[in-house]
Amino acid sequence: MVAQVIDGKAFAAKVRAQVADKVAKLKEEHGITPGLAVVLVGEDPASQVYVRSKGKQTVEVGMNSYEHKLDAETSEQDLLALIDKLNNDPAVHGILVQLPLPKHLNEDLVINAINPAKDVDGFHISNVGLLATGQKAMVPCTPLGCLMMLRDHHGSLSGMDAVVIGRSNIVGKPMAQLLLGDSCTVTIAHSRTRNLPEVVRRADIVVAAVGRPEMVPGDWIKEGATVIDVGINRVERDGKTRLVGDVDYASASERAGAITPVPGGVGPMTIACLLANTLTACCRANGLPEPEGLTA
Numbered sequence: 450m451v452a453q454v455i456d457g458k459a460f461a462a463k464v465r466a467q468v469a470d471k472v473a474k475l476k477e478e479h480g481i482t483p484g485l486a487v488v489l490v491g492e493d494p495a496s497q498v499y500v501r502s503k504g505k506q507t508v509e510v511g512m513n514s515y516e517h518k519l520d521a522e523t524s525e526q527d528l529l530a531l532i533d534k535l536n537n538d539p540a541v542h543g544i545l546v547q548l549p550l551p552k553h554l555n556e557d558l559v560i561n562a563i564n565p566a567k568d569v570d571g572f573h574i575s576n577v578g579l580l581a582t583g584q585k586a587m588v589p590c591t592p593l594g595c596l597m598m599l600r601d602h603h604g605s606l607s608g609m610d611a612v613v614i615g616r617s618n619i620v621g622k623p624m625a626q627l628l629l630g631d632s633c634t635v636t637i638a639h640s641r642t643r644n645l646p647e648v649v650r651r652a653d654i655v656v657a658a659v660g661r662p663e664m665v666p667g668d669w670i671k672e673g674a675t676v677i678d679v680g681i682n683r684v685e686r687d688g689k690t691r692l693v694g695d696v697d698y699a700s701a702s703e704r705a706g707a708i709t710p711v712p713g714g715v716g717p718m719t720i721a722c723l724l725a726n727t728l729t730a731c732c733r734a735n736g737l738p739e740p741e742g743l744t745a
């Protein structure tokens with residue numbers, strides 16, 4: 450079997466077009482423009498690239514982008530004061546604090562200072578609890594993107610066996626909650642899981658979020674399974690730097706029914722879902738119906 454490639458780049462473009470369409474309608478019919486505030490503390494080069502990209506795509510879908518760049522020595526008090534200001538700014542519907550923060554800042558404290566209704570990253574403890582109890586939450590962007598691609602490919606996920614490899618708060622745990630919400634039978638695997646190959650071989654859906662280059666070989670994949678590769682790993686090959694996932698794409702794509710490539714799979718969906726979450730937050734704040742197909 451040769452797997453169908455799930456094209457995350459094309460899917461993300463479709464999501465952005467849907468968001469742009471709904472943003473235009475919000476402006477026209479209600480005079481509302483959704484706004485996303487992104488806070489960057491320090492000069493981490495990767496974070497600077499992400500923040501630039503987020504700002505650019507926010508403007509491209511017709512939303513307002515507010516960038517707050519603070520120097521690396523910013524005190525916790527000053528950062529919390531900025532978050533408080535953004536929480537109370539009616540033009541700001543989404544707030545994202547780019548992680549990681551410099552070591553002297555307490556990430557949990559900072560994230561939990563964001564108004565949960567504006568927490569478009571879905572990391573606030575209230576949103577974690579809402580998701581876990583099956584209530585309306587702001588859902589972390591990367592797992593939301595994975596869910597959208599799975600729903601698009603399969604329609605219903607009900608009754609499918611899903612294995613999520615990785616139990617981080619950012620990807621693994623919320624991914625498992627979302628799959629459970631769609632009535633999959635979910636296993637969460639991690640570094641202490643016994644006989645991981647056998648666990649993965651049971652799965653109709655495999656989500657790999659480990660951070661180890663090409664750790665999952667093709668012979669762990671059940672014939673016809675759907676493989677979502679969240680991993681982004683930079684490796685040296687033939688003197689060049691390349692991005693690879695957590696799954697060995699060449700061998701896995703010979704057994705899977707469908708697979709996301711790296712790059713061009715889950716990656717582009719993350720920012721698209723951030724825009725979708727900002728739109729959702731804006732609709733909720735204004736008592737308007739949520740955008741269909743863009744939420745969990």
Ligand code: NDP
Binds near residue numbers: 715
């Ligand atoms: P973390 O490092 O926070 O978590 C990794 C998880 O993998 C842990 O739960 C760990 O288990 C588990 N793990 C590590 N080694 C093994 C092993 N040998 N066997 C089984 N499980 C193992 O990573 P993240 O969740 O933040 O990210 C995972 C990957 O996804 C990274 O490559 C990251 O770059 C990428 N990523 C991509 C995004 C995108 O937009 N596409 C967004 C976010 C992340 P344990 O808990 O036991 O230590």
